[in-house]
Amino acid sequence: MVVSVRDVAAAASVSVGTVSNVLNRPEKxxxxxxxxxxxxxxxxxxxxxxxxxxLRAGRSSSIGLIVLDVRNPFFTDVARGAxxxxxxxxxxxxxxxxxxxxxxxxxxxxxxxxQRVHGVLISPLTDDLPRLERLRKRGTPVVLVDRESADRSxxxxxxDDVVGGELAVRxxxxxxxxxxxxxxxxxxxxxxxxxxxxxxxxxxxTPGMTLEVIETESLTVLQGRAAGEQIRERPVxxxxxxxxxxxxxxxxxxxxxxxMLGTVEVPGDIALIGYDDIDFASAAVVPLxxxxxxxxxxxxxxxxxxLKEAAAGSxxxxxxxxxxxxxxxxxxTRA
Amino acid sequence: MVVSVRDVAAAASVSVGTVSNVLNRPEKxxxxxxxxxxxxxxxxxxxxxxxxxxLRAGRSSSIGLIVLDVRNPFFTDVARGAxxxxxxxxxxxxxxxxxxxxxxxxxxxxxxxxQRVHGVLISPLTDDLPRLERLRKRGTPVVLVDRESADRSxxxxxxDDVVGGELAVRxxxxxxxxxxxxxxxxxxxxxxxxxxxxxxxxxxxTPGMTLEVIETESLTVLQGRAAGEQIRERPVxxxxxxxxxxxxxxxxxxxxxxxMLGTVEVPGDIALIGYDDIDFASAAVVPLxxxxxxxxxxxxxxxxxxLKEAAAGSxxxxxxxxxxxxxxxxxxTRA
DNA sequence: GGCAGCGACTGAATCGTTTCGGCGAGGCCG
DNA sequence: CGGCCTCGCCGAAACGATTCAGTCGCTGCC
Numbered sequence: 001m002v003v004s005v006r007d008v009a010a011a012a013s014v015s016v017g018t019v020s021n022v023l024n025r026p027e028k029x030x031x032x033x034x035x036x037x038x039x040x041x042x043x044x045x046x047x048x049x050x051x052x053x054x055l056r057a058g059r060s061s062s063i064g065l066i067v068l069d070v071r072n073p074f075f076t077d078v079a080r081g082a083x084x085x086x087x088x089x090x091x092x093x094x095x096x097x098x099x100x101x102x103x104x105x106x107x108x109x110x111x112x113x114x115q116r117v118h119g120v121l122i123s124p125l126t127d128d129l130p131r132l133e134r135l136r137k138r139g140t141p142v143v144l145v146d147r148e149s150a151d152r153s154x155x156x157x158x159x160d161d162v163v164g165g166e167l168a169v170r171x172x173x174x175x176x177x178x179x180x181x182x183x184x185x186x187x188x189x190x191x192x193x194x195x196x197x198x199x200x201x202x203x204x205x206t207p208g209m210t211l212e213v214i215e216t217e218s219l220t221v222l223q224g225r226a227a228g229e230q231i232r233e234r235p236v237x238x239x240x241x242x243x244x245x246x247x248x249x250x251x252x253x254x255x256x257x258x259x260m261l262g263t264v265e266v267p268g269d270i271a272l273i274g275y276d277d278i279d280f281a282s283a284a285v286v287p288l289x290x291x292x293x294x295x296x297x298x299x300x301x302x303x304x305x306x307l308k309e310a311a312a313g314s315x316x317x318x319x320x321x322x323x324x325x326x327x328x329x330x331x332x333t334r335a
Numbered sequence: 336m337v338v339s340v341r342d343v344a345a346a347a348s349v350s351v352g353t354v355s356n357v358l359n360r361p362e363k364x365x366x367x368x369x370x371x372x373x374x375x376x377x378x379x380x381x382x383x384x385x386x387x388x389x390l391r392a393g394r395s396s397s398i399g400l401i402v403l404d405v406r407n408p409f410f411t412d413v414a415r416g417a418x419x420x421x422x423x424x425x426x427x428x429x430x431x432x433x434x435x436x437x438x439x440x441x442x443x444x445x446x447x448x449x450q451r452v453h454g455v456l457i458s459p460l461t462d463d464l465p466r467l468e469r470l471r472k473r474g475t476p477v478v479l480v481d482r483e484s485a486d487r488s489x490x491x492x493x494x495d496d497v498v499g500g501e502l503a504v505r506x507x508x509x510x511x512x513x514x515x516x517x518x519x520x521x522x523x524x525x526x527x528x529x530x531x532x533x534x535x536x537x538x539x540x541t542p543g544m545t546l547e548v549i550e551t552e553s554l555t556v557l558q559g560r561a562a563g564e565q566i567r568e569r570p571v572x573x574x575x576x577x578x579x580x581x582x583x584x585x586x587x588x589x590x591x592x593x594x595m596l597g598t599v600e601v602p603g604d605i606a607l608i609g610y611d612d613i614d615f616a617s618a619a620v621v622p623l624x625x626x627x628x629x630x631x632x633x634x635x636x637x638x639x640x641x642l643k644e645a646a647a648g649s650x651x652x653x654x655x656x657x658x659x660x661x662x663x664x665x666x667x668t669r670a
Numbered sequence: 671g672g673c674a675g676c677g678a679c680t681g682a683a684t685c686g687t688t689t690c691g692g693c694g695a696g697g698c699c700g
Numbered sequence: 701c702g703g704c705c706t707c708g709c710c711g712a713a714a715c716g717a718t719t720c721a722g723t724c725g726c727t728g729c730c
Contacts, residue, residue, distance in 0.1 A: 002393075002473075004716055015680045020718055030678065045469060050449040051395065052716035054386035055685050058337070070411050071614075080405070083432070092446060095430050097418070111427060114385040134380060138337075221614055252618045260622065279406075279556060280615040283587045285622070287595065339686055350710045355688055365708060387686035390715050673729090680723075685716105693710080699703090 003046045012040035023048065054116065063303060064112035065121040065145075066096040066105060068189070069219065072249055073278040074295050075123075078145065081299030082121060089307055091118060100189065100218050102126060109135070119306040121145050121299075125188065141309035141316075143302050147190050148320055155309060155318040157302040161191050164291040164325035165198020168244045168273045171289070171327055173206040175335045177242035177271050183227045183254060184246025185215040192219070192246050195275060199244055212240060219246060224253020225261075231270075232262040241270060242333075248274035248281045251288055255332070259285055272332040287330035294323050338381045346375035358383065389451065394475075397427045398638060399447035400456040401440060402480075403524070404554065405432040407584055408613040409630050410458075413480065416634030417456060424642060426453060435524065435553050437461060444470070454641040456480050456634075461523060476644035476651075478637050482525050483655055490644060490653040492637040496526050499626040499660035500533020503579050503608045506624070506662055508541040510670045512577035512606050518562045518589060519581025520550040527554070527581045530610060534579055547575060554581060559588020560596075566605075567597040576605060577668075583609035583616045586623055590667070594620055607667040622665035629658055 009016045014037060021029050022037040029037075040046075054060045063086050067075040083093045094117065096108035102125050109131045112120055119141040124132070132142050132154070144156035172180055182199050184192045196213065203211040214230065216223040224245060231239055231254075245251035251274030258264040258272075266272050266286045274281060277292035301321055309316045344351045349372060356364050357372040364372075375381075389395045398421050402410040418428045429452065431443035437460050444466045447455055454476040459467070467477050467489070479491035507515055517534050519527045531548065538546040549565065551558040559580060566574055566589075580586035586609030593599040593607075601607050601621045609616060612627035636656055644651045 002716090005718090006716080016717080017680060017682095017719080018678085021679085024718080028678080033678080047445075047448050049390070049451060049716055051386045051389035051451065052685090053718075055384070055390050055687090055716085056718050058685075060386065070415070071408065073406065073408075076405050076411065080432075092429075094427075097415075110382075113382050116384060116386060221618070252615070256618050260618075280587070280618070283556070283591055283595075283615070283620060284618055285620055287620070337686090340688095341686080351687080352689080352711065353709060356709085359688080363708080368708080384686050387715090388688075390686080390717090391688050393715075671730105674727105675729105676725105676727085678724090678726105680721105682719105682721095684719085687715090689714085690712095691710105694708095696705105696707085698705080700701105 003044045004049070005046075007044055008037065008040045008046050011044060012037045059116040059118055059140075061090065062092045062094045062115065062117050063119050063121065063306060064094045064096060064108070064115075064117045065299075066098050066108050066123065067145075068098055068100050068123050068125070070095065070097040072219070072247070072276075073280065074247070074276040074293070077278075077295030078299035078302075081296030081301075082303045083299070084296070085300045085303035085307075098123075098125060100125065100186070106131065113138070113140075116140075119143065119310055121302050121306060123147060139314075141306050143306045143309070145298060145302050148322070149318075152320060153318060155305045155320065157298050157305065157321045157323075159293045159298070159323045159325050161194035161325075162198040162201070164275060164293070165195035165244070166202045167198070167325060167327045168195075168275065168291055169199040169202035169211075170205075171329065171333060172242040172244065172271060172273065173202060173209060175267075175271060175333055178206075178209045179212070179240045180209065180242045180244060181212045181214055181231065181240035182244050182246070183214045183216060183224065183250055184219070186217060187215065189219070195244075195246050216246075216250065219250055221249045221253040221256075224250035225257045226253070228254035228257025229261070232257055232264055239264075239270065243270055243272045245272070245274045248276045248278045248288060248290055250274065251290070252280070252284055255285055255288070267332050267334055277328050282330060284332075286332045289330045289333040290328050292326045292328050298323065338379045339384070340381075342379055343372065343375045343381050346379060347372045394451040394453055396425065397429045397450065397452050398454050398456065398641060399429045399431060399443070399450070399452045400480075400634075401431040401433050401443050401458065403433055403435050403458050403460070405430065407554070407582070407611075408615065409582070409611040409628070412630030413634035413637075416631030416636075417638045418634070419631070420635045420638035420642075433460060435460065435521070441466065448473070448475075451475075454478065454645055456637050456641060458482060474649075476641050478641045478644070480633060480637050483657070484653075487655060488653060490640045490655065492633050492640065492656045492658075494628045494633070494658045494660050496529035496660075497533040497536070499610060499628070500530035500579070501537045502533070502660060502662045503530075503610065503626055504534040504537035504546075505540070506664070506668060507577040507579065507606060507608065508537060508544060510602075510606060510668055513541075513544045514547070514575045515544065515577045515579060516547045516549055516566065516575035517579050517581070518549045518551060518559065518585055519554065520558075521552060522550065524554070530579075530581050551581075551585060554585055556584050556588040556591070559585035560592045561588070563589035563592025564596070567592055567599055574599075574605065578605055578607045580607065580609045583611045583613045583623060583625055585609065586625070587615070587619055590620055590623070602667050602669055612663050617665060619667075621667045624665045624668040625663050627661045627663050633658065
C-alpha cells in the first residue's frame, strides 16, 4: 500500500494542493492546517516520491561526478568536497567511476543524461566530447574537474599540472639529481601529459639533466610496481638517480618494487617524488615527497561553479579557476 | 526544447505506444518500423526521461549503499564489488557516506526512501533501526553489510569479526607478546566490539596475557596517531609490547606516531597488527600485518542477495552469508 | 452598504513514460 | 466464403507531486 499526497489530503480533509504547500511553502498555509497535515503525514508514514517531483520539475536534484579512479584517495577527497557543497543546497552527488575507460565514461554520461541531472562534473578522458555538448545544449551545466577546456567554453576547476611537474623535477635538480625517469601513463590522460611537460621544462632549464619516460598503462599501485621492477632489473649504471611518478599510487608501487621487493635505497640510490599528496603518502615505507593539490577544495569549488551556472541560465560566462600546486618534501627526496 | 516520446512518435508517424515498444520490446515491432523509430530517435536526439520511467515503474533502478567511511579503501572496495554486480543487472549504485554519524545515516536513508530505491545495502551504526523496518514494510529489500542482524530477520553479508580479532591476538601471542593493547572505537560500532571480543577470547586462552583497551573516537588515521602518541609518551615499562588496531587506518596512524614521530621500533619494541588488509597496508613504513577480508566479494554478494530478495518478493527467507577472515603476516609482527 | 483587496484553500491540468484493452488487416482452415 | 487467429499498431489511462487560475469569505475603507 503506497501513500500519496492524495491519501494525506483525504486524511487531513484538505486538497492535494494544500498538502503540497505544507510540504514546500508552509508559510503560505495557516498554522493549524499545517499542523493537521503534518499529523496526517506522520500517521500514514507518507514519504514524497522523488521521481514524481523530478518529472514535474524537469530535472533532478542530483549532480553527477565522473572520476578516473574511485580507489585513488585524491578523487575520494574531491568527491567529499563536492558532496559537502552539494549538500549545502540540498543536492545529492552521484558518483561514477570511469576507471580511465572511455566506454564506462560514456555509459555514465548517458546515465546522467537519462536522469536529467542538475549538472555534471567530469575529469574527461579525451578531448572529443560530443556528449558533453549535447548535455550543454539541453541546458545541463558541465564543469571540468582537474582539467581546462581548450577553448575555455566550459567552466573548469584545475590545478596547473605543468607547474606541478616543473616543481617536482626542479626539486630533484636542487638535491643534485640529474638522470630523471618519469613514470606515468597513459598519454591519453591530460594530467599525465601536463606533468610530463612540466618535467621537460625543468629538465631543459637544468644543464646536464636528462629525462627518460617509462610509460604505464594506468595510474595504479600495480602499474607502479611493474615500472619499479623494470628499473630494479637494470644494471646499476643504467638506473636513473631520481624518479618522478605521475601520481602517488604509482610512486608507492615503485617504492614497493625498489625497496621492499628489492634492495634499492630510497632516496640514497634513487630519489622518488609522487603527485597528489594523498594521506597515505606520508605513511609509506619511505615517507613520500609529493606535489599537493587542494583536493576537497577542487570538488567544493567545482560544485559551486556548477550551481552558479545552473542558476544563471544561458547568459552565463564560463569561468576557469586554477589552483597552484605545492611541493611537499619528505624522506624520499631528502638530500 | 525537450524531446519526448510524443515527438519521436510524430516524427516516425507512429503512436507513442509503439515508440515505447521499440525501446523496450523491439521484437514485438516490425523491423522497418523499428528502423524508422530508431532513425527518428537519433535525429531528434531523444533521451529517455528516467524520472518518468521510475514514476511509472514505482521504484528506481538504483541501489543505495551506506558505508561508514568512503575514505577507507576497504569500503571503496566493497562499493566496487557492489557496483559490478549491480551493473550486471543494469542497475546503478548510489553511494552514501555516514561518516559514523547517525544523523548522516538517517539523512541517507530518508533520501533513499524518497528515491524509492530498489534496495538498500547498509553497514548500520546502531541496533535501533525503525527506518530500516519502514523500508522493508514498503517492500524495499535491505541487506546488512559487514554485520549480522541479531534476530536474523535481515539478509546479511558479513565477515566473522570475532574470529578475526581472535586470529590477530592469537598471532601476537604466538610471536611471544603478552601485554596487548587494543586500539579502536567508538564502541557503538559493532565491528569494533566484535574484534575486541575476539581479542578477549584469545587473551583468556593465553596464560599470562593481558589486554588493555585504548578507545578512539573514530576509525581514522588521525585517531590512530593520537592513540600512538599516548602510548609513546608513557615510560617504557608501561607500554604494551603489542598493539591490535581495529582497522588498518588506525594502525597506520599508530605506526606514524610510534616510528616516524617517535623512536619506538616496530615490531622490535611493539608489534602491530591492523584489520582489513587495505592495499596501502603492505606499503607502510613497516609493512603491516593485518586481517584480510574479501572486500569486493562482500559487496558483490550483498547486491546479489538484494536482487534475489527483490525478485522473490514477500515469500523470501533472509539469508546470512559469512566469510572467514584470514591472517596476513608482514614485517610489523615478524618475530 | 458596497466594494476592493487579501488570505486560505481548491482541484484540474501537467510532466513523460509504460501498460494494456482493443482494433483492423491479413492469413489459414474447414 | 465465413470464422478465427495472429500480428502490428493505436491511444487512453495511470503513476504522484506541483502549479496556477480561480473560489470563497472576511476585513477595512469610503
